[in-house]
Amino acid sequence: MFRTTRKVPAPQTADPRPSRAVEPPDAAVSRRRAPGGDSSDDQRLSARPARPARPTRRTALAAGALAAAAPLLPPAHSASAASAASATADPWSRVPAILARIKPPRFPQQWFDIRDFGAVGDGATKNTAAFRRAVDACHKAGGGHVVVPEGGRFLTGAIHLRSRVDLRVDGTVLFSKDPADQAELRRMGEEGVPVARRLFGPGHCLRPNMVQFHRCRNVLIQDVTVLEPAMWTLHPVLCTNVLIKDVDVIGRINNSDGVDPECCADVLITGCRFHTEDDSVAVKSGRDEDGRRVGVPSRGIVVRDCVFSGRWGGIAVGSEMSGGAYDVFAENCRINPVDFPGRFNPRHPVFLKTNTKRGGAIDGVYVRNFTGRRIDRDCVYLTARYAGQSGPHQAVIRNVRVENMRHDGARHALNLEGLDAHPFGPVHIAHCDFTGIERPNVVEGAPQLTLRKVFVNGTEVHHP
Numbered sequence: 001m002f003r004t005t006r007k008v009p010a011p012q013t014a015d016p017r018p019s020r021a022v023e024p025p026d027a028a029v030s031r032r033r034a035p036g037g038d039s040s041d042d043q044r045l046s047a048r049p050a051r052p053a054r055p056t057r058r059t060a061l062a063a064g065a066l067a068a069a070a071p072l073l074p075p076a077h078s079a080s081a082a083s084a085a086s087a088t089a090d091p092w093s094r095v096p097a098i099l100a101r102i103k104p105p106r107f108p109q110q111w112f113d114i115r116d117f118g119a120v121g122d123g124a125t126k127n128t129a130a131f132r133r134a135v136d137a138c139h140k141a142g143g144g145h146v147v148v149p150e151g152g153r154f155l156t157g158a159i160h161l162r163s164r165v166d167l168r169v170d171g172t173v174l175f176s177k178d179p180a181d182q183a184e185l186r187r188m189g190e191e192g193v194p195v196a197r198r199l200f201g202p203g204h205c206l207r208p209n210m211v212q213f214h215r216c217r218n219v220l221i222q223d224v225t226v227l228e229p230a231m232w233t234l235h236p237v238l239c240t241n242v243l244i245k246d247v248d249v250i251g252r253i254n255n256s257d258g259v260d261p262e263c264c265a266d267v268l269i270t271g272c273r274f275h276t277e278d279d280s281v282a283v284k285s286g287r288d289e290d291g292r293r294v295g296v297p298s299r300g301i302v303v304r305d306c307v308f309s310g311r312w313g314g315i316a317v318g319s320e321m322s323g324g325a326y327d328v329f330a331e332n333c334r335i336n337p338v339d340f341p342g343r344f345n346p347r348h349p350v351f352l353k354t355n356t357k358r359g360g361a362i363d364g365v366y367v368r369n370f371t372g373r374r375i376d377r378d379c380v381y382l383t384a385r386y387a388g389q390s391g392p393h394q395a396v397i398r399n400v401r402v403e404n405m406r407h408d409g410a411r412h413a414l415n416l417e418g419l420d421a422h423p424f425g426p427v428h429i430a431h432c433d434f435t436g437i438e439r440p441n442v443v444e445g446a447p448q449l450t451l452r453k454v455f456v457n458g459t460e461v462h463h464p
Contacts, residue, residue, distance in 0.1 A: 042105030042143070043213060044166040044220040091366050091401065095329055098300040101266045104243050105218040107166045110144030112137055114154065121152020121171060128157040138165050148173055158208075169224070189290040207231040207255070217241050228252065233276070234259045238296060242267040250275045252343065257282050258310060263296040263323055269303045273340055276310035279351065283328050284320040288357060288391075291322025297360075298323070303330040308372075309342035313351030315367060319386045322360040330365075335372025335407070347377040349407065352397055353386040356422070359393030363425075368403040378415035379407045379434055382424065384445065385417050398425020398448075402432065409436040413456045418445020429454050 112134045115121070119130035131154075134146045143164025148154055150170040157176055161167055185206060188198050200206050210229035213219050213236045225248040226233050233249045233256060236242050242264060249258040249272070258274035261267045262284040274280035285291055285298045298321075308314030315330040335349045336342050349372050352362050372379075380402055384395035397418070407413075413434035418424040423445045430452040437456050443449060443463065451463045 042107060042164050042166075042218040042220075043161050043216055044105055044107070045169065045211065045222070045224055091327070091364065091399075092329065092368075094327060095302060098266055098302055098327070098329075099268060101300075102241055102243055102268045102302075103218070104220045104222075105164075105166075107145060107164060108141075108143045110138065110141055112141075112144060112146045114146065114148055115152075119152075119154055121149070121154050123153035123155060123174060125155060126157070126176075127154045128159075131156050131159045135160065135162055135165055135167075139163060161213075186287075190288060192289060192293075209233070209235040211235065212237060213239050213242070215239065219243070220245075222246055224248075226250070229256050231255050232257045232260045235262065236260075236264050236267070237262045238294075239264045240266055244269045244272060246271045248273045248275075249280075252277055254278065260284050261298055261301055262286065262320070263294065264298050264301070266300045267298075267302070269301075269306065271305050273307040274310045275340065275342055278311060279313040279316040280306070280308040280310040281330075282313060282316040282318070283325050284318070285323030285325055285360065287320035288322055288359075291320065292359060294323060296323050297326055298328075299326040301325075301328045303328075304332050306333045307337060307340050308333055308335045308346060308349065309337075309340055310346055311342065311344055312347050313353075313381075314346065314349040314370070314372075315365075316348075316351040316353065317362050317365055318353035319355070319358060321354060321362060322358050324360045325362050326364050328365045330367045330370075332369045335370060336374050337372075345374050345376045346372075347375055348379070348381040349375065349405070350380045350382075350402060352382045352400065354384055354395045354397065355386045355389045355391070356384070356393050356395045356419070357389040357391035358386070358395070359391070361394075361396035361398070362400075363396065364399045366401045367405070368401075370402075370405045370407070372405075372407045374409040375407070376411065378412040379405065379410050380413070380429065381415045381417075382427065382446075383415075383417040384419045384422055384424070395419060395422045396425070397427075400424075400427045401430070402428075403430045405432040405434075407432075407434050410434065411438050412440070412442055413437050413454075413461075414441040414443065416441075416443045416446040416449065420445055423447050424449070426450075428452070 114130050114134045117130045117133040119127040138144045138146050139162040145166045145168045148169040148171045152171040153174055155174045207230040209232045211234050215238045217240045219239055219242045222245045227250050229251045244259055255278050256276045257278045258276050258280045259269055260282050269281055281303050283298050283301050286294050303315055314335050317325045317328055336346050349370055350367055382397055426448045427446055428450050433455045435457055449463050454461050
């Protein structure tokens with residue numbers, strides 16, 4: 001669900017307030033306030049008019065898919081420019097320019113209550129047509145806010161947003177389930193089956209993403225809680241100017257990543273909390289043949305002030321990154337803190353993953369000011385051998401910096417798995433303090449690794 005106020009606890013943490021969402025078979029969406037004004041090609045998930053104080057958050061279940069489409073506006077990227085920029089002495093000096101391009105959308109102050117279009121909030125009536133009518137009316141009127149009123153439980157299929165529409169969920173949206181076949185889809189991609197022929201329907205097993213914005217610009221997702229997504233939760237694809245702010249994602253299903261910006265430019269993820277069964281934030285750019293065919297990298301991704309209690313990576317890049325990933329910045333994040341612990345311990349606060357089947361390049365990942373405790377594996381894990389897969393392409397990881405990390409409790413502080421044929425480029429770790437570490441660092445295929453003021457269990461370690 002998406003919803004309107006600040007944070008629900010992790011699933012295993014007791015909550016004195018009753019939950020409004022109690023039906024695991026379905027899904028829900030809810031959210032908070034939308035700014036006024038007018039702008040084109042804007043889309044958003046939010047809730048009601050601006051208030052002087054933040055309201056108390058509700059919850060709802062999410063197990064379906066909410067999809068949004070806008071004009072076809074693929075972002076312009078330059079891999080060569082990104083690579084050249086990565087060589088800059090202070091990569092963080094590029095962040096202000098990225099943030100200056102990320103502006104929240106504004107919407108006309110027109111309101112469209114879904115009940116006026118036939119929606120019934122009894123948790124049983126199917127409201128797909130009512131949502132469609134409300135979204136269409138809002139779009140035709142020049143934009144505004146489609147409102148899911150407080151107190152109702154609105155069952156629906158997928159909701160397709162349109163330009164300049166703010167879907168504002170104050171109640172609960174329950175998404176019905178509709179599975180299909182993942183293995184068959186991957187086969188089609190590998191064999192180059194045209195996208196128009198990749199059709200699925202009843203009887204298949206393809207889990208939907210919860211929220212997907214495709215070829216959109218000016219996207220805002222704010223002040224919502226999403227529970228139990230079927231797969232990836234927030235998945236902007238081929239988008240520019242994306243702001244994801246103050247969102248909680250809590251999922252207990254495999255592959256329930258929190259946020260997956262894919263083939264996107266200028267994305268800010270801030271103030272979010274993730275308790276998932278996979279990566280918290282995973283930057284992507286397409287998988288294998290499809291990723292190379294589309295050929296659009298992700299670039300200019302900023303993650304800050306987040307909490308990572310997901311099962312796998314905190315800030316991750318890959319493994320679906322065949323189009324490349326450039327200039328990814330993450331700072332001031334907490335891993336598995338006592339006030340928002342994971343159901344299981346996370347594995348890697350920093351997780352960069354590729355292989356020679358994927359190809360592409362991870363060029364320019366910068367992390368600073370992470371604090372954490374109790375993970376099962378490695379504080380910094382870079383691998384060019386992901387999933388044991390191999391192919392004819394290069395596996396490129398270079399220009400990685402991790403600074404000012406403080407972490408207590410892990411298997412390794414550093415685990416770098418490069419390849420002799422494709423060694424890592426520059427990797428710099430500085431001013432980090434790792435305690436409670438069980439085993440020595442693993443460094444393979446990383447000839448340009450440098451360590452400065454890095455302490456493991458109280459002893460400074462050096463490389464070279």
